[in-house]
Amino acid sequence: MSRLLIINPGSTSTKIGVYEDALEVKSFTLRHEAELLGAYEKVIDQLAWRTEEIKRILRENGMPLEAFDAYVGRGGLLRPMESGTYRVNEAMLKDLQESARGEHASNLGALIAHALGEEYGKEAFIADPVVVDELEDIARISGLKELEKISIFHALNQKAVAKRYAKEKGENYQNLNLIVVHLGGGISIGVHAKGRVVDVNNALNGEGPFSPERSGSLPVRPLVELCFSGKYTKGEILKMITGKGGFVSYLGTNDARVVEERMNRGDAEAKLIYEAMAYQIAKEIGGAATVLKGKIDAILITGGIAYSPVMVGLLKERVAFLAPVVIYPGEDELLALAEAASRVLHGEEEARVYGSAK
Ligand SMILES: Nc1ncnc2c1ncn2[C@@H]1O[C@H](COP(=O)(O)OP(=O)(O)OP(=O)(O)O)[C@@H](O)[C@H]1O
Numbered sequence: 001m002s003r004l005l006i007i008n009p010g011s012t013s014t015k016i017g018v019y020e021d022a023l024e025v026k027s028f029t030l031r032h033e034a035e036l037l038g039a040y041e042k043v044i045d046q047l048a049w050r051t052e053e054i055k056r057i058l059r060e061n062g063m064p065l066e067a068f069d070a071y072v073g074r075g076g077l078l079r080p081m082e083s084g085t086y087r088v089n090e091a092m093l094k095d096l097q098e099s100a101r102g103e104h105a106s107n108l109g110a111l112i113a114h115a116l117g118e119e120y121g122k123e124a125f126i127a128d129p130v131v132v133d134e135l136e137d138i139a140r141i142s143g144l145k146e147l148e149k150i151s152i153f154h155a156l157n158q159k160a161v162a163k164r165y166a167k168e169k170g171e172n173y174q175n176l177n178l179i180v181v182h183l184g185g186g187i188s189i190g191v192h193a194k195g196r197v198v199d200v201n202n203a204l205n206g207e208g209p210f211s212p213e214r215s216g217s218l219p220v221r222p223l224v225e226l227c228f229s230g231k232y233t234k235g236e237i238l239k240m241i242t243g244k245g246g247f248v249s250y251l252g253t254n255d256a257r258v259v260e261e262r263m264n265r266g267d268a269e270a271k272l273i274y275e276a277m278a279y280q281i282a283k284e285i286g287g288a289a290t291v292l293k294g295k296i297d298a299i300l301i302t303g304g305i306a307y308s309p310v311m312v313g314l315l316k317e318r319v320a321f322l323a324p325v326v327i328y329p330g331e332d333e334l335l336a337l338a339e340a341a342s343r344v345l346h347g348e349e350e351a352r353v354y355g356s357a358k
């Protein structure tokens with residue numbers, strides 16, 4: 001049995017899990033005040049503070065930090081890579097320290113796991129980071145030679161949910177064709193063809209449906225006009241696409257529950273925007289169905305908004321004719337990370353090496 005410390009840094013929280021292999025012993029969510037986070041210019045600047053917070057909560061709960069066999073972090077914006085479990089290495093640390101592929105809270109996962117691993121002489125891993133890239137070449141073509149499509153999505157949860165469905169059906173993930181719909185602060189719709197995500201909307205770059213806080217795809221020429229209007233800085237425009245788009249832009253909240261409450265009170269604007277999001281998600285699922293040429297075993301809906309019977313109802317109305325729709329509300333990224341590291345520690349799977357060419 002391996003005792004694991006799982007670390008999942010998010011934009012407003014750090015989730016921590018203490019696991020014995022795939023069994024949760026205890027989990028904690030450290031919420032971080034926006035004001036406190038705002039004091040850090042860059043995500044990387046939060047490293048020492050978030051590491052100390054993790055140590056503090058474990059100390060307070062009488063859980064010795066040296067008692068772990070490995071430290072496992074959620075992987076961040078790295079070079080594109082195959083799905084799997086990766087040992088944290090120098091190349092990975094360098095890319096994360098330099099934010100070589102951009103800033104994202106999950107960049108801290110490997111860095112914190114490594115810092116603890118070094119301090120206590122244990123191993124550090126990441127698994128299925130947001131940059132898992134299994135795209136078919138045809139899915140990389142954007143329509144403009146200079147701009148290649150890249151894969152950034154909720155790989156950890158999408159893979160975990162797809163494997164869970166396969167297990168429940170007594171099937172092998174590698175034999176199934178699935179469309180996995182992650183409905184969180186960001187939204188990604190992945191086409192899982194026989195165990196590989198051959199197409200997916202990039203949930204960070206402004207592709208696909210809008211989401212609670214992201215714009216999704218936008219009309220390109222008007223966007224260019226906005227960029228050069230002199231009204232906004234580059235940073236402000238980027239923030240509109242990721243952070244202040246979607247529900248936040250139209251309704252001033254990123255909380256789908258608040259939007260539903262407003263709908264229930266007869267707010268027509270809230271109803272229109274909520275239904276528009278469902279409409280765009282359904283259209284993206286329809287597009288995904290064409291990638292699989294209609295041979296779809298199931299459509300799996302997951303993420304926080306999958307708790308909502310209203311959203312699920314709207315989606316089913318439009319896509320249930322394509323395939324059975326199965327709902328997995330929320331996400332279990334801590335468990336997915338624990339399982340990934342245990343497989344390696346028990347010799348069921350080999351850890352992959354980051355930095356080898358893809
Ligand atoms: N019971 C519920 N009904 C409707 N919406 C819900 C419910 N519970 C959570 N949500 C919504 O889910 C969204 C957040 O989802 P989730 O927690 O998966 O996102 P996240 O982890 O912050 O971001 P991401 O999944 O993109 O990494 C919020 O808009 C929240 O309002």
Ligand SMILES: CCCC(=O)O
Binds near residue numbers: 153154185186203
């Ligand atoms: C795109 C993957 C994770 C996120 O929503 O930020």
